[in-house]
Amino acid sequence: MSRTTPATLALTSAGIPFTLVTYDYDAEAARIGLQAAEEIGVPASIxxxxxxxxxxxxxxxxxxxxDQEVNMKKVAAxxxxxxxxxxxxxxxxxLTGYKVGGISPFGQxxxxxTAVEEMATLEEEVYLNGGQRGLQVRIRPxxxxxxxGATAADLVR
Structure with missing residues (x-):
């Protein structure tokens, strides 16, 4: 697995500190984010x-x-x-240049x-896709x- 992706390059060039975490991606998982959380041993909420x-x-x-479902009315708002x-x-x-299951908000x-669920901004650190399946970026909200250049908003049910 390459540890250099458009996402990691974008973060590095922007001077944003982050840590990479890899895990065994399961293409058959019902919910990819929940499977990632389980594999890396952190709560699904982060x-x-x-x-x-x-x-x-x-x-x-x-x-x-x-572990949350997006509310499309709130997204529109x-x-x-x-x-x-x-x-x-x-x-x-x-649009993004990434495969589904590996879409990162960085380096698209x-x-x-972009809008980020406001509750996530209260966490000390969060994990996001790093631009390929099985690669997560740990970053401060x-x-x-x-x-x-995102906004924080109420986006979930």
């Missing part, structure tokens, strides 16, 4: 999943705890939109507006927000 969405037809990225829905996997892969081909 392993964040990256979801690509469309808000009023425009792409956006949301980052939420892997976070981006001052009227409606939101999940992006089709093929469109998410094309095209940076889009304030560094996550700063690196992405």
């Amino acid at each position: 392993v964040l999943k990256t979801l690509m969405v469309e808000v009023d037809g425009k792409p956006a990225c949301v980052v939420v705890p892997s 976070a981006f001052s939109g009227k409606s939101a829905h999940m992006m089709k996997p093929a469109d998410a892969e094309r 081909r095209r940076q889009v507006p 304030d560094d996550l927000i700063r690196a992405l």
